[in-house]
Amino acid sequence: MTKPVFRFAPSPNGRLHLGHAYSALLNADFARRFDGRLLLRIEDIDTTRCRPEFEAAIYEDLAWLGLQWEEPVRRQSEHFDDCRAAFRILKGRGVVYPCFCSRKEIAEAVAFREAETGKSWPRDPDGAPLYPGTCRHLPVGDIERRIASGEPHAWRLDGAALKRQLPGSHGYSRFDHNGREERVVADPWRWGDAVIVRKDTPTSYHLSVVVDDALQGVTHVVRGQDLEAATDLHVLLQTLLGLPTPLYHHHGLVRDPEGDKLAKSCQSQSLAELREAGASPRDIRQRLGF
Numbered sequence: 001m002t003k004p005v006f007r008f009a010p011s012p013n014g015r016l017h018l019g020h021a022y023s024a025l026l027n028a029d030f031a032r033r034f035d036g037r038l039l040l041r042i043e044d045i046d047t048t049r050c051r052p053e054f055e056a057a058i059y060e061d062l063a064w065l066g067l068q069w070e071e072p073v074r075r076q077s078e079h080f081d082d083c084r085a086a087f088r089i090l091k092g093r094g095v096v097y098p099c100f101c102s103r104k105e106i107a108e109a110v111a112f113r114e115a116e117t118g119k120s121w122p123r124d125p126d127g128a129p130l131y132p133g134t135c136r137h138l139p140v141g142d143i144e145r146r147i148a149s150g151e152p153h154a155w156r157l158d159g160a161a162l163k164r165q166l167p168g169s170h171g172y173s174r175f176d177h178n179g180r181e182e183r184v185v186a187d188p189w190r191w192g193d194a195v196i197v198r199k200d201t202p203t204s205y206h207l208s209v210v211v212d213d214a215l216q217g218v219t220h221v222v223r224g225q226d227l228e229a230a231t232d233l234h235v236l237l238q239t240l241l242g243l244p245t246p247l248y249h250h251h252g253l254v255r256d257p258e259g260d261k262l263a264k265s266c267q268s269q270s271l272a273e274l275r276e277a278g279a280s281p282r283d284i285r286q287r288l289g290f
């Protein structure tokens with residue numbers, strides 16, 4: 001029998017904090033208890049925010065915590081071609097369209113609709129307004145001309161085309177600490193026409209995570225509840241690309257004393273700072289309940 005494959009997939013855009021430590025330790029704990037393998041993946045598609053020193057710090061912090069992972073570590077930025085290949089499949093299926101809108105233009109279009117209807121415009125699970133569809137039906141000639149002239153564009157999933165191609169329900173199985181599995185209904189449509197290839201990189205978080213989990217043979221995804229809604233979209237992409245759907249476990253988030261989610265952007269205390277203040281790996285494990 002093949003062993004279960006787990007992965008911890010941090011982005012090197014800041015120092016790791018207790019929330020990352022929890023996710024990494026939980027993956028390692030599951031891998032040990034399920035007699036599985038543990039992989040590490042560096043999610044560095046955002047080449048403007050990811051930095052080599054943060055990547056080096058990830059290895060340092062995880063080794064300090066006592067974690068071991070298999071080599072080589074997959075770096076997403078070295079595998080854009082795999083995402084390009086997946087994107088070509090989506091394009092071939094006719095379920096994507098280019099979008100030339102800036103964030104500002106989308107915000108303006110949404111504000112206009114809200115003023116016109118007096119109703120608030122629907123948001124995706126991350127709180128961003130659903131795409132109002134400005135570029136959904138541009139004439140082919142216009143699209144070709146704008147792309148040929150080098151106008152920056154993202155690619156979006158075409159929700160209407162997807163619903164026609166994949167009618168019916170979508171879902172996945174989640175597993176708990178005892179390995180019990182339970183079926184979950186997924187609602188990918190709540191993401192609207194999600195961006196699947198960004199303007200600044202040949203992929204997106206959603207596309208690369210799905211492609212890489214499949215290429216690395218990941219069978220069990222353990223990640224925070226903040227990514228639970230994204231799984232709904234990932235399941236849809238797996239179906240479209242003919243990839244297997246792993247089992248999922250979305251864990252609770254480590255919160256600060258005010259109850260807010262820890263985040264690199266809010267200067268949450270990093271593992272390095274805790275270490276410098278005298279904390280031992282054992283203290284961290286205990287604090288996180290391991």
Ligand code: GLU
Nearest residue numbers: 009010011043209223227
């Ligand atoms: N790279 C993501 C993060 O650091 C995690 C992605 C995932 O586990 O699917 O939040």
